[in-house]
Amino acid sequence: MATAVIEERQLLKSLRWWDGFTIALANPGFLMGSLLGAYGALGVIGATVLWGIAALVALLLVWIYSEPAMMFPGRSGGISLYANEGWRKYTTLVGPIATFGYWIGWSVVLAIFGNIIGSLIQAQWFSSSTWTIYDGVVHLQLFNFIGIGCIIIVWLFNIFGVRPFAWFTYVTGVLMMIPVCVMIFGPAISGHWHSSNVHWALASNQWGGVKIALVWLFIMAWSADGVEVCATFTPEYKSRRDSTIALRSAGTFSLLVFILLPLGLGGYTGVPSTSAILANSSYVSAMNTVVGHSVADVLLIFLILSFLLSMASSTADAGRALYGISKAGLTIKWLGRLNRFHVPGNAMTVDLVVNSCLILFISSNLAILYMSNIGYVLCHVFALSGFLLLRRDRPNWPRPIKVTAPWVFLAGVLMIYNAVILVVGAGAPKLNGYGTWTDFAIGVGILVASVLLFFYRRIVQDKERIHWREPTPTMPEGADRSALMQVGWTPQETPAQVPVGS
Secondary structure, eight states: OOOOOOOOOOOOOOBOHHHHHHHGGGHHHHHHHHHHHHHHHHHHHHHHHHHHHHHHHHHHHHHHHHHHHHHSTTOOOTHHHHHHHHHTTTOSSHHHHHHHHHHHHHHTHHHHHHHHHHHHHHHHHOTTOOOOEEOSSOEEOHHHHHHHHHHHHHHHHHHTOHHHHHHHHHHHHHHHHHHHHHHHHHHHHHTOOOGGGOOOOOOOTTGGGHHHHHHHHHHHHHHHGGGGHHHHTGGGBSSHHHHHHHHHHHHHHHHHHHHHHHHHHHHHHOSOOHHHHHHTHHHHHHHHHHHOHHHHHHHHHHHHHHHHHHHHHHHHHHHHHHHHHHHTTSSOGGGGOOOTTSSOHHHHHHHHHHHHHHHHHOOOHHHHHHHHHHHHHHHHHHHHHHHHHHHHHOTTSOOSEEEOHHHHHHHHHHHHHHHHHHHHHHTOHHHHTSOOHHHHHHHHHHHHHHHHHHHHIIIIISOOOOOSSOOOOSSOOHHHHHHHHHTTOOTTSSOOOEEEOO
């Protein structure tokens, strides 16, 4: 009797390390999303120092994440996957909480940068447009609709496959570096960089300034830690070497930009006004002053394209996170389907809808950022602790990349660091100026919703009882075994491990 066999679609191995690096070029865009606000709260020197610390932490994180990324080279989901694998022996609830926290942190980039792009376009070329439409919650302006249009554009790029998306990142990545270099070096070269604008303005009335610094490190984690996006694409790299180089080159590049850009631009702007912060006008002003209005128009287009890169990277990463958790059985099955272009189109469509609603019904980008960062930083806490649990519980699991003992200790330190900035930062919405307790409740509510969807998957779709804990294999089986063999491990040998970080 003939039997029809339907082969499940798989993510394609089509990326090289430079693809991952260009995807991570979104990070300077993330920096510019909250840089002006950091100037206002910390001063130029304070912002530069804290951005440097945040970027250094991010570099250390991606070095550590290179090990679990290669433990599961066939799976999508990024750092939330490491959290789930490390914790599911003890509780199955960490998986959905970590993944939805990770997803919302990446997903809201679409709304935030859609609004920023819209505001830059309206300010530069449609400043006379003053009409508004009230939707019952928000008085919508031209820039809101431009933002929604941008969300639709990057969604279209992503659902047609990662290769068109990768070529898009090449173009916008190169173009982005032009206005970034102008803002870093232009003020000094043109004589508009003044030392009087560079000073320390960190208030000392909260634990001698420590509390405010921790609050801003919490906010900055959303931007700096984004270099771990390269880990999410691990199943799609052609080799182990590509995965590792992508992670570490992206982290090193971001460290340089996160120090030089705040210092270079800050020497021109100083501490901007509240209106300049909200309208992002300091970027346009700096380019107009340094290169003139006509050239500034071109550079502004480049900057807008870089923000589109940030949005494209975000929807690709967030979609794969939802896809990965669905394949692991931790949320509804619909999110675990690939379209005919072998990308998680359903999950990306969720991003499209959610972020369009954020633009339509939430007026403040700052509130969106604060709300989303609660789950994102919590995911890092779970991922680092998951890494430590994997070291203890699965010592014989093949690790094509294995960090040395000092990095294991450092992982524990960074886990505590992220827990501290999470508790202090999330617990002080009014101090950071980014949100309210209502926004805090929304951020926590998303994590609660992840648990409810997990229950629905297990009880309704899988028709099973809730498993509060799951047995975990000590050695790879099935798809994990096949994926590891594709990157050079053979079951007959003692797991090939390349020590790094000595």
